[in-house]
Amino acid sequence: MLIYWAKTKKLYALDYRETAPAAARADMYIRDGKPDEELARVGALAVAVPGELAGLEAARRRFGTMKFSALAAPAIRLAMSGYPLNPHMAHELPMVAPIISKDPGFRAIYFKPDGAPFHADAILHNPDLGKFMQSLGDDPVERFYHGAIAEKIADFVKAHGGILTAQDLAGYHPIWRDPIHLTYDGYEVYTMPPPSSAGVVLEILGMLSGGDVGGLGVDSPAYLARLIEVMRQGFIDRAQYADPAFVKVPLATLLSPAHIAEARDRALHHAPPAPLAAAHDHGTSNFAVVDRDGDVVEVTTTVNTIFGAKMMVPSLGLVLNDEMDDFGVAPGVPNAFKLVGEKNNEVAPGKRPLSSMSPLIALKDGRPALAAGGSGGPTIITGVAQVTIDSFAFHLDPERAVRVPRVHMQAEPDIVFVEQSLPFHTRDALTAMGYRLKIVPELGAISAIRIRPGQLRGAFDPLKGGGAFGD
Secondary structure, three states, X not given: OEEEEOOOOEEEEEEOOOEOOOOOOOOOOEEOOEEOHHHHOOOHHXXXXXXXXXXXXXXXXXXXXXXXXXXXXXXXXXXXXOEEOOHHHHHHHHXXXXXXXXXXXXXXXXXXXXXXXXXXXXXXXXXXXXHHHHHOOOOHHHHHHOOHHHHHHHHHHXXXXXXXXXXXXXXXXXXXXXXXXXXXXXXXXXXXXXXXXOHHHHHHHHHXXXXXXXXXXOOOHHHHHHHHHHHHHHHHHHOOOXXXXXXXXXXXHHOOHHHHHHHHHHXXXXXXXXXXXXXXXXXXXXXXXXXXXXXEEEEEEEOOOOOOOOOEEOOOOEEOOOHHHHOEOOEOOEOOOOOEEOHHHEOOOOOOXXXXXXXXXXXXXXXXXXXXXXXXXXXXXXXXXXXXXXHHOOOOOHHHHHHOOOEEOOOOOOOEEEEOOOOHHHHHHHHHOOOXXXXXXXXXXXXXXXXXXXXXXXXXXXXHOOOOOOO
């Protein structure tokens, strides 16, 4: 969570990323001498210590004006009285149905009596989740991370072969961190520090700053070729990001003018890259809020892949995450997003996994000008960077900025992912330049709010059924 607080004119970064359980080990996914990456994606060994409630409550206690029970009331009503299944989730359900239909909790909510998944706009109910949230009262951290609820979660995970314990839950705490920032074309752009790898967004912007990108034309082959190469360099550097409690991340060097100039030179002259590494998220949501006082909150939250570990705690209606997949399962083994694990991001007790979540707030003359963030694993990084560039360098309104066809390059694999809406002649031009393209329906989902004196304009990708609302 990234927060701009108008009263202090300061930005705050709140890290409530999950942590590895105390019994976690670097070799915990090795079976018969070989890594079994599926163990980090599905089932009880995929579950990391959840941080969601602790983080939300930390923000509420520091900046909020309402009690937790009042804030939770609308969600409780939806869980109890029903909510429509949106088209995005209805599309995803059949893909995971063979796995989640075996779980009694998922089966009761998302499947008809005959075993078929519900279709879009069906009204779903999760009364157990509503009762669980009601039981948290106005002290959610104490009631969730300690006592009967923590024991119930831990017992469920243990019974299914996992290692999460009640002690792990009791020991969890969110961390207030200092945001990181860089100047881009007259804007001060702020985002999350490690264990987020959002610094790569700043590196991409830094490599393109002052290069008259706006004169190349939005989504022109010349611009996209330059963008692809700086993305490649940014993702090469991503291997140096990790939990700062375990690894010294050289942020000052990575964001220094000298390093950015060197990376830009490699990118624009197609110099041989440094030894390669790679990158990660999904099952992710993003939202931004600007209030009448000028406060800005940009939040990205995730259970990792869709439906997390594909497990729901009985009687709580609670979906468990599969955040352990965001660690490097083993050297050279890709995670769910085709990103390869490296030493800096190996599993360790209490460690936070590397993240691609990149909430961003940009200031102009000391005032908020843009809030942006997204979902979609590593495409969050490139998507947020492109929407920022489209907003500032190409002067697009937020609706157009989030809908311009995007590209994605994460260094490994050596493929450029492009949205199918990118014009054919542009694809042909990139192919003629020697790029291997993979056409995909879309690349993540980005939302943004453009902030000007007396005017707010919000925009969202329709992919996940989002919206823009205000009064």
